[in-house]
Amino acid sequence: MAISTTVNQVKTIILEISELDGSIDDMDTASALSSLGFNGNMCNALAGRLNNYVKSIKVDAYVNNAEITSDMTVQDVIDLVTQKSGV
Amino acid sequence: MKKWLLLLAIIVVSGQAFAQQKVKDTILAPFFSHFQLRQSFQSPDAQQSPAQLQLTLPQQGAANWLVDAAASLTIGPMSCGPFTSKLVGEFHRNTLADSAQFNYQAGFNFSWYRDRGDNVLTPVWTGNLKYIRNITDTSNNLAATLNFTFYRSGKHILDMGRPGYLNNEHFTYQLTPSAEIQYQQVFPNDEQMQGGILRPLVDLSASIALNHKKTKGKLAAPSKMIELAVDYVNRYAVVNSTGNKEGYTKLFRPAVNYYFLNTNSSSVSLGASYNLGSDPLNGLKAQQFWLFALQVQL
Numbered sequence: 446m447a448i449s450t451t452v453n454q455v456k457t458i459i460l461e462i463s464e465l466d467g468s469i470d471d472m473d474t475a476s477a478l479s480s481l482g483f484n485g486n487m488c489n490a491l492a493g494r495l496n497n498y499v500k501s502i503k504v505d506a507y508v509n510n511a512e513i514t515s516d517m518t519v520q521d522v523i524d525l526v527t528q529k530s531g532v
Numbered sequence: 533m534k535k536w537l538l539l540l541a542i543i544v545v546s547g548q549a550f551a552q553q554k555v556k557d558t559i560l561a562p563f564f565s566h567f568q569l570r571q572s573f574q575s576p577d578a579q580q581s582p583a584q585l586q587l588t589l590p591q592q593g594a595a596n597w598l599v600d601a602a603a604s605l606t607i608g609p610m611s612c613g614p615f616t617s618k619l620v621g622e623f624h625r626n627t628l629a630d631s632a633q634f635n636y637q638a639g640f641n642f643s644w645y646r647d648r649g650d651n652v653l654t655p656v657w658t659g660n661l662k663y664i665r666n667i668t669d670t671s672n673n674l675a676a677t678l679n680f681t682f683y684r685s686g687k688h689i690l691d692m693g694r695p696g697y698l699n700n701e702h703f704t705y706q707l708t709p710s711a712e713i714q715y716q717q718v719f720p721n722d723e724q725m726q727g728g729i730l731r732p733l734v735d736l737s738a739s740i741a742l743n744h745k746k747t748k749g750k751l752a753a754p755s756k757m758i759e760l761a762v763d764y765v766n767r768y769a770v771v772n773s774t775g776n777k778e779g780y781t782k783l784f785r786p787a788v789n790y791y792f793l794n795t796n797s798s799s800v801s802l803g804a805s806y807n808l809g810s811d812p813l814n815g816l817k818a819q820q821f822w823l824f825a826l827q828v829q830l
Binding site: 512 | 565606613614615616646650683685694695696697700749750753
């Protein structure tokens with residue numbers, strides 16, 4: 446799977462959970478999740494959906510809720526997913 | 533002395549987090565992964581709960597200082613899948629309300645959340661096991677709490693446990709109703725008063741904020757300007773063997789918050805609130821007072 450596909454997929458998941466009006470093209474990878482309105486529950490929801498995504502690529506991969514926090518940047522999340530999924 | 537050490541620890545760790553933002557850059561990294569500063573960790577992370585600092589203007593007596601804050605560190609090795617565990621320390625001191633509050637706490641906090649997707653109610657469990665020192669009535673306490681709430685997300689539905697947006701993001705709202713059960717074992721100096729208290733409670737928390745005008749460019753949540761918030765807690769001590777005659781208690785707290793600093797990962801606001809009622813576990817005795825405070829949430 447191409448890295449750009451993973452980047453776009455992660456950004457799309459973040460955008461869907463944020464419920465903000467905009468597109469993934471407007472999403473700065475240096476933005477912290479908290480600046481996109483994420484609180485603790487939203488980080489947990491993001492971890493759950495990223496978990497489903499990485500499992501679809503690599504069956505034994507997983508993302509814990511504790512690994513996603515609101516001070517992470519979008520790039521941190523992308524890095525975590527690429528590392529977990531081995532993309 | 534212990535209380536000052538706890539306060540000092542909260543301030544030092546807060547300062548470190550302000551400066552470095554991420555625990556992964558510190559010597560704590562192998563054990564802890566995330567730092568947070570709030571008013572309390574008894575309720576779920578979702579609830580609006582900034583740490584409060586500064587000034588009180590009680591009905592009687594002179595103004596004095598206030599610290600109503602809690603800090604947590606996520607314990608990486610003890611967190612797995614939907615389960616997250618934290619070490620928490622809390623410090624609640626309000627020196628010149630009509631009845632002073634002076635209480636500090638330390639213990640273990642956990643949360644459990646398994647995502648169920650959009651448009652459905654997802655249960656969120658938050659629990660605490662902690663030691664509480666209440667200075668005003670010179671008691672030591674052991675407490676266990678279990679809080680239950682729902683998270684719901686999805687565009688064009690009523691969100692719960694998270695910020696939702698109205699009118700093209702001109703307004704931000706948040707609804708966080710929850711139910712909780714508390715068990716408090718009290719060890720006061722007076723052995724006659726020793727015993728346990730079991731309290732079920734309901735907590736209704738809601739807020740709506742007028743946001744700054746949205747700027748074009750990179751994607752960001754609208755930044756709040758002014759916010760109206762209300763929190764109502766209703767409890768009943770169904771079991772009370774302490775002899776302190778605690779039965780039905782409540783805490784009603786409407787507030788107005790003015791946000792003057794919104795950074796990438798924190799917000800600072802000035803808050804004015806009216807407080808009516810009590811919070812026995814946190815050492816707040818039944819009373820009413822106005823509170824003006826500087827509020828910080830990381």
